[in-house]
Amino acid sequence: MLDVQAIRKDFPTITNDNVYLDSVASSLTPVSVIDEMTEYYYKYRANVHRGSYDLSMQASERYENAIGKIAKFVNANPSEIVITGNTTHSINEIALTLDFNEGDEVVLSSLEHSSNMVPWIRLQKKIGIKVRFYNPGKTGIFNINEFEKLLNERTRLVSLTYVSNVLGSIVPVEQIGRICKEKGILFLVDAAQAAPHLKLDVKKIECDFMAFSGHKMLGPTGIGVLYIKQEHADSMMPAFLGGGTINTSECHCESLDTCNIDACTFSDLPYKWQAGTPPIAETIGLGKAVDYLNEIGLDYIAKHDTELMEIALNGLKEIPGIDIYGPLEPEQRNSIISFNIENLSPTEVGRILNEEFNISVRAGDHCAVNYFKDVQGPEQPPGNVRASFYLYNTVEEVQRFLSAVKSISELARV
Structure with missing residues (x-):
């Protein structure tokens, strides 16, 4: 107890x-997380991965240490962890990154938060994909056999919440992950409500993408996590570029006039996906929140x-x-x-x-x-x-x- x-x-x-x-909307934050973030601003306030001086190296070390904790929290590799602003940001990043064709289908459920609905509806209007919904009814309980009937050769992506933010009902993501893998369908899990309470394992779930927020799991606001399976992180081109995503010293553009994306060399993972300065204090704070959850x-x-x-x-x-x-x-x-x-x-x-x-x-x-x-x-x-x-x-x-x-x-x- x-x-x-x-x-x-x-x-x-x-x-x-x-x-x-109202912790489902945003949890409270323990003093240890607040102190960890305050220490960054008081003692080693500098940008990460930008300098060879002591403050920057200390900030980089603490930042990378936090990324390692977050990766372990979901049983992923640090190279598969992308820091974003929140769950909504993470889902939108995948929606903007994936290359869809007209007629491709995305399957959601009627339980989804608007953050896991509107990005796909926009693509329906912009590109002509088809968004289909599984309806588990008032109870929110999934019937796997009925759900699987929605999937066909045109289904490109299944994107579902793990725990409904309205009902608290738990979606059988491991079963759905196996089905998606068998059918060659990409699977995104919105784990915003699961991360504060349940052990997450991206390998057991067999998802391609997972998104969650720091502020619902004792961490600070303004930070989200996006897990991208390594093979996708390697092969896909991020929606957001610049500010660390490109290894400028390795680019091969001969002049400004001939510069094109094919001549650019992306940074190593996960920096390929980290456009601009990340939320450093918030990442360090989230790492401490993970410590707190693990200790209890x-x-x-x-x-x-x-x-x-x-x-x-x-x-x-x-x-x-x-x-x-x-x-x-x-x-x-x-x-x-x-x-x-x-x-x-x-x-x-x-x-x-x-x-x-x-x-x-x-x-x-x-x-x-x-x-x-x-x-x-x-x-x-x-x-x-x-x-x-x-x-x-x-x-x-x-x-x-x-x-x-x-x-x-x-x-x-x-």
Whole structure:
């Protein structure tokens, strides 16, 4: 079991007055991560890979050390890790990099965040690819046999979330990865909601690309991670070029007038994919966040989060007027729970929880408008109320949340 009270002392944002249940949107950050980033700015603030002087070499060493930690976190090689701004940036980079032809198909699910939908919809308009959706329904549970029927000889890419940011339902990515590999289809995994809670292994999943964000896993904002399988990282031309992606000393352009991309020599991996100065402090901070998660243990974190979610799920089932979204079995979902109360709009419920009970949740469509268009009627306000649990939340906070929801439900039925 986790020593939650000791863990809570590491997070300066936590107070006894407020209950923070929005870690699915952005987790809190421990002092050790903040201190690690502050040390960079105080003691060795310099650019990486740009100088032979002490400050630059120290910054480069700490930066590369962090990349190594992040790579190990997903069982990848450091050469396969590209630092981006966030998950959205990572997915867009792949969408802009892959060479699609008219008629190519990309398969998504109705659970996807807009970040894993709009980049492909743009290509549908711009190039003429076809975007197809698998619909797992209100529960978000995948039927592998039905999903596989969507795949055909025109399917170029499957791009799916690992854990739904609306429901917490877990997508069987390892099974889908095997299917994609057998059929020669590229597979991208949006692991933004999985990285904070589950052990990630790009080799077991057999994905070609994986994206996740630092700020959801105790790290800083402004940093994302893009895993690119080595063979693709070697063969593909990045969407973003310049500022370190090109080895200028090895380029063979005889003059400016004859300069072309074929005469350019790309830098070694992963720098080929790292255009411009990376978020150095943030990368170092994310490396420290990985240390923090590893020291506590993701298995323990997942068990703790699941226990809290199960208490909340069972408690919500007993409150009249509650409509729960997602799987009703705890083992089929992660740390997220979403619901509506009677005919109250989700934004109104979120406001009451904040103003009357000091409980922070997220209310709305959670950037997953396709899901709500499918499961809700036009007369219902789109979206729901979403609560999420993480390593610093307690059983007492869950009980406080359930008591507040019960009070709101009783008022709605008066």
